[in-house]
Amino acid sequence: MSEMTLNAAVGQALREEMQRDSTVMMFGEGVALSRADLLTEFGADRIRNTPLSEAIIAGTAVGAAASGLRPVIDMLYAPFLTYAMDAIVNSAGKLRYISGGQFAFPLVVLAQTGAGWGVGAQHTHNIEAWFAHSPGLKVVMPSNAADAKGLMKAAIRDNNPVIMLLDMSLGYNPGEVSDDPDYVVPLGRAHVARAGRHVTLVSYAKTTLTCLQAAEALGQEDIDVEVIDLRSIKPLDIGTVLQSVRKTGHLVVVHEAGPLCGVGAEVLAQVNEQAFSQLKSAPARITSPDVPTPSSYALEQAFLPQVAHVVAAVQKQLGRQTVATASVAM
Amino acid sequence: MKSSAAEAVQLLEKMMLIRAYEEHLASLQASGHFPMTCSPQGQEASAVGVVSALDADDTILTNHRSAGHLLARGADPGRVMAEVMGKATGYCKGKSGSLHISAKELGVVLTSTIVGGELSMVTGVALAKKMLAEAGVVVCFFGDGAACEGIFHESLNLASVWQLPILYVCENNQWQAFVRRKETMAVEYIAPWGNSYAMANQTVNGNDVLAVQAATRHAVAHIKATGTPYLLETWTYRQRGHYSGDNMAHISASEQAPWLVLDPIAQCRQQLTADGTLTPALLADIETRVAAEIARASEFAHASPYPAAAELLTDVYA
Ligand SMILES: Cc1ncc(C[n+]2csc(CCOP(=O)(O)OP(=O)(O)O)c2C)c(N)n1
Numbered sequence: 001m002s003e004m005t006l007n008a009a010v011g012q013a014l015r016e017e018m019q020r021d022s023t024v025m026m027f028g029e030g031v032a033l034s035r036a037d038l039l040t041e042f043g044a045d046r047i048r049n050t051p052l053s054e055a056i057i058a059g060t061a062v063g064a065a066a067s068g069l070r071p072v073i074d075m076l077y078a079p080f081l082t083y084a085m086d087a088i089v090n091s092a093g094k095l096r097y098i099s100g101g102q103f104a105f106p107l108v109v110l111a112q113t114g115a116g117w118g119v120g121a122q123h124t125h126n127i128e129a130w131f132a133h134s135p136g137l138k139v140v141m142p143s144n145a146a147d148a149k150g151l152m153k154a155a156i157r158d159n160n161p162v163i164m165l166l167d168m169s170l171g172y173n174p175g176e177v178s179d180d181p182d183y184v185v186p187l188g189r190a191h192v193a194r195a196g197r198h199v200t201l202v203s204y205a206k207t208t209l210t211c212l213q214a215a216e217a218l219g220q221e222d223i224d225v226e227v228i229d230l231r232s233i234k235p236l237d238i239g240t241v242l243q244s245v246r247k248t249g250h251l252v253v254v255h256e257a258g259p260l261c262g263v264g265a266e267v268l269a270q271v272n273e274q275a276f277s278q279l280k281s282a283p284a285r286i287t288s289p290d291v292p293t294p295s296s297y298a299l300e301q302a303f304l305p306q307v308a309h310v311v312a313a314v315q316k317q318l319g320r321q322t323v324a325t326a327s328v329a330m
Numbered sequence: 331m332k333s334s335a336a337e338a339v340q341l342l343e344k345m346m347l348i349r350a351y352e353e354h355l356a357s358l359q360a361s362g363h364f365p366m367t368c369s370p371q372g373q374e375a376s377a378v379g380v381v382s383a384l385d386a387d388d389t390i391l392t393n394h395r396s397a398g399h400l401l402a403r404g405a406d407p408g409r410v411m412a413e414v415m416g417k418a419t420g421y422c423k424g425k426s427g428s429l430h431i432s433a434k435e436l437g438v439v440l441t442s443t444i445v446g447g448e449l450s451m452v453t454g455v456a457l458a459k460k461m462l463a464e465a466g467v468v469v470c471f472f473g474d475g476a477a478c479e480g481i482f483h484e485s486l487n488l489a490s491v492w493q494l495p496i497l498y499v500c501e502n503n504q505w506q507a508f509v510r511r512k513e514t515m516a517v518e519y520i521a522p523w524g525n526s527y528a529m530a531n532q533t534v535n536g537n538d539v540l541a542v543q544a545a546t547r548h549a550v551a552h553i554k555a556t557g558t559p560y561l562l563e564t565w566t567y568r569q570r571g572h573y574s575g576d577n578m579a580h581i582s583a584s585e586q587a588p589w590l591v592l593d594p595i596a597q598c599r600q601q602l603t604a605d606g607t608l609t610p611a612l613l614a615d616i617e618t619r620v621a622a623e624i625a626r627a628s629e630f631a632h633a634s635p636y637p638a639a640a641e642l643l644t645d646v647y648a
Contacts, residue, residue: 030508033580051478051514052445052506079444083479118365118416120427122443291646295365295427296416298636 002179007171009145010110011037013152014072016181018042021070024156028057028074028110035074058084058109062091062161065107070156072108077123078165081111092161093136104159105136108152113141114167114206115256115300121292126257131163132234132266138162138187139233143208145175147231150185158187167206167256188235192244196226199250199314202241202267204230207254207305214310223314233263238270245271249280250317254305259287281317286310335607341382341539342598342608343616345374348398349595350620351407352570354628355414359574365414367428370398372537372569375594376501377402379542380469380564383550387466389455390438391448394429395501395568399471403436407623408630417634424637425645446479448472449498453485456494456559467495467553475506477520483527489559490527496559497549498524501536503568504589508580524561536564537594567592 004012015038018024027048032039039047050057054075061071075081081088092105115124131139138160142148148166155162193208194215201211208229215225226244230237245251251271253264264285271283286305294300315321331339352371358364370377377398381390384403392399400410405421413420414428421433429443440451452470459468476482477500489496500520504511524531530552534545542564549560567589571578602608 029506033508049509049513052475052509053478053480055480082444083446083481118427120425120429120443122430122447289643291643292425294416294425294637294642295429296424296637298416298639299424299642302639302642 001176003174004145004177005172005174006142006145006148006166009149009175009177010152010166011035012177013149013156014038015041017153017156018046020181021156023068024070024072026072026074027060029076031074054080054083055087058087059091061107061109062087062095062105065092065105065161066095066103070106072110072156075109075111078111078113078127079122079125081109081127084109088131088137088161088163089134093134096136105161106156106159107161108155109161109163111163111165112168113165114169115288115293115304116169118295118297118300120295124293126165126255126288128163128165128233129257129262132236132263133261136161138235139165140187140231141165141167141205141233142231143170143193143205143229145173146177147185147191147229149177150183151187151231154184154187157184162187165205169206185231188232188237190237190240191229191231192226192240193229194225194227196224196248198224198248199252199317200226200228200241200244200248201252201254201310201314202228202230203254204233204263205256207256210305210307211254211310213307214314217307217311218314221320223318223320225314230263236266236270238267238274241267241271242275245275246278249278250314251279251283252286252310252313252317253283254286254310256288256305258290259285260290262287284313284317286313331607335602335605338540338598338602339607339612339616341378341543342595342602343620344378344382344402345539345595345598346616346620347407347623348374348377348401350624351397351401351411351627354624355411356570356574365416365427366574367397367414368395368573369570370395370568372589372593373501373503373564373566374398375539375542375598376499376536376564376566379536379539380471380499380546380562383543383546384469385466386437387464388437389459389466389468390471391452391455391468392438392441392471393445393448393473393476394443395473396431396438396441396471400431400433400436400438403433403438405433405436405438406627408627411627411631412634415631415634416636417631418637418641419630419634423641423645425641446472446476446481449476449479449485450481452496452498453488453492453494456489456496457492459495467497467550469497469499471499471501473506474500474502474504474511474515474520476500477523478506478514483523486524486527486529486559486561490529493557494559495553495557497546497553498559498561500561500563501566502563503566505568505572507572508576519563521561521563529559529561531561531563533563533565536566537592537597539594539598566594569593
C-alpha cells in the first residue's frame with residue numbers, strides 16, 4: 001500500500017494500464033501538459049493533445065475503440081460533454097446493439113464534476129444520471145483514492161464504454177492505495193463504507209463523505225448508521241442496498257445531482273419495488289435543488305447537500321427530535 | 331487637439347482602464363481570497379478597437395475572456411467586479427461569476443463559457459434582428475480555440491447562406507487554454523477559413539487599436555452594404571495565463587518577450603507621444619482618473635452584499 005491523492009491514484013492507474021497494454025492511449029485538450037509524466041514515459045503517439053473539439057475527440061475515441069485501441073479521453077469539465085453526446089450516446093452506447101454485436105467499444109470518458117469552486121453552472125453540473133439513462137454505457141464515480149485507481153483500471157479493461165466522473169473536491173484527498181498492478185475494483189459493486197444497524201445511507205462520490213460525517217454525528221446519539229458507497233452508478237449494485245435496507249428498514253439516499261429522475265429516484269423506486277414490506281419509514285432523498293449551480297459562494301454552499309440535512313432526515317425517519325436546520329426547499 | 335487625436339486618446343484611456351482593472355484583480359488574486367478569472371491582458375486593443383467602432387444598437391456576444399469587451403462597451407467596472415465576486419449587485423446578481431457575464435442593458439447578450447457557445451447562438455440573434463427589421467449588426471467575439479470547434483464552421487456556413495448581419499471577431503491570442511494554437515491548427519490564420527463559406531474576411535494587427543477600429547468600421551460597412559457577414563481576425567497575444575491560477579511555467583520567456591514589446595498600450599502611448607498628442611500632463615490626468623475609477627469600483631464591489639440564500643431558487647423559469 002502507498003498513500004497518494006485521488007488524482008495521483010488515477011494517474012497511477014493510467015500508467016500501469018498503459019504499461020500492461022500497448023493499445024491503451026489517452027487524448028484530450030491539454031493532456032500533454034496535465035499528464036506530462038505519461039507523455040515522457042509513453043511518447044506523443046499515446047498521449048495526444050487535441051484541438052478544442054469535443055465532438056471529434058469523442059467520435060475518434062469511438063472509432064478507435066471499435067478498431068483495436070483502448071482510448072481514454074479527458075473531457076475536462078462534465079458540462080463540456082454535451083458537445084460529445086452524439087458520439088458517446090448514439091455511437092458508443094448503441095452501435096454494438098444495432099450492429100447485432102459486431103463491435104465493442106472499450107473506451108473511458110473522464111470528466112470532472114462537483115460544486116464548491118465558484119465556477120458556475122457551465123463548469124459544474126452533475127450529469128451522471130443522463131448517462132445512466134442511456135443504454136450501453138457504464139458510469140462510475142469514486143469517493144476515494146483506492147476506488148479511483150481500482151475503478152479506472154477496471155474501466156480501461158472493460159470492453160464497454162465507461163464514463164468516469166471525478167469530483168474536483170476529492171482530487172487532493174489522500175488515501176491508501178494498493179500497489180498490486182492487478183488491483184481492480186469491479187464495475188457494478190457497491191462498498192459498505194461503514195457498517196450499522198439502524199439506518200441505511202446510500203451515496204457516491206463526494207457526498208459519501210457527507211454521509212460518513214453524518215453517521216459520525218448520529219453515532220453520538222446512539223444511532224448506528226450504515227453507509228453504502230455505490231461507486232458504480234451503472235451497473236447499479238441494488239443487491240447491496242437491499243441487503244442493508246432489509247436489515248435497517250430505513251433509507252436515505254444522498255447525492256449532489258438534482259432530485260428529478262436522479263440516481264436517488266432510481267434507488268428509491270427499486271427499494272420500494274423489492275423491499276417495501278421491510279421498510280419502517282418512507283425512504284428519503286437529500287439532493288441539491290433543481291437549479292443550475294450558482295457561482296456566488298453564498299448560493300453555492302446553499303446548493304450543496306450538507307451534513308446537517310442528512311442528520312435531520314435520519315432523525316425524522318427515526319422519529320427523533322430534529323435539532324438541525326431545515327434543508328433547502330425543493 | 332484634432333478630433334481624431336482626441337478620439338485616439340479616448341481609446342488609450344479605455345485600454346488603460348481595462349489594464350488597470352486586470353492588474354487590480356491580479357493583485358487581489360495573488361493575495362488569496364478572490365475568485366478566478368480569465369484575463370484579457372494584452373488584448374485590450376482588440377476589445378477597444380472593435381467595440382469603439384460599434385453603435386448603440388449593435389449587439390455583442392462574448393465568452394469567458396470578456397472583461398475587456400464589457401468595459402469597452404461602457405460597463406461599470408464596479409458591477410463587473412461585483413459579479414466576479416458573486417455579489418448581488420453584479421450584472422447577473424452573482425449567479426454568473428466571472429465566466430459568463432451578460433449585460434443586456436449594454437447589448438452584451440447570452441455570454442457562454444462553453445467554448446463556441448456564442449458561435450451557436452449568434453446566428454439566432456442576427457436572424458431575429460433581420461426578421462424584426464432592427465438596426466445594427468451582431469458582433470461575436472470568440473477565440474482561436476473556438477474556431478476549432480465544429481460549431482464554428484456550422485455557424486459561418488449558416489450565416490453566409492442566410493445572409494445574416496454578423497461580424498465574427500476571432501481573437502487569435504496564440505493560446506487555447508494550455509495548448510499552443512500552432513499545435514492544433516495546420517495553418518496560421520483563421521480569417522481565410524471564411525473563404526470556404528464565401529465570407530469576406532481579414533486578419534488585422536490586433537495590438538494596434540487604430541488598425542482594429544479601422545478594420546471594424548470597414549467590416550461593419552461591408553455588412554450593412556451587402557447584407558452578408560464578415561470574419562475579422564485580430565492577431566494578438568494573451569499576456570497572462572489561461573486563468574488566474576495558471577503559473578505559466580509552460581510558457582517560455584523567449585515566446586513572451588517579443589509580444590511584450592508589442593504591448594498594445596505601450597505602442598499606442600508611444601505613437602501618441604511621438605506625434606505630440608499625448609503630453610506628460612495629459613497622461614498623468616488619465617492615470618489619475620483610471621486609478622480613481624478602479625478604486626471606486628473595488629470599494630463598491632467589496633461593500634456589496636452577497637445574494638440572500640433564497641435567491642438560490644429564483645430565475646430558474648420565466
Ligand atoms: C466546450 C468547452 N471545452 C473546453 C472548455 C475549457 N476551456 C475554457 S477556455 C478554453 C480555451 C479557449 O481557447 P480560445 O477559444 O482560443 O479562447 P482564449 O481562452 O484563448 O481566449 C478551454 C479549453 C470549455 N470552457 N468549453
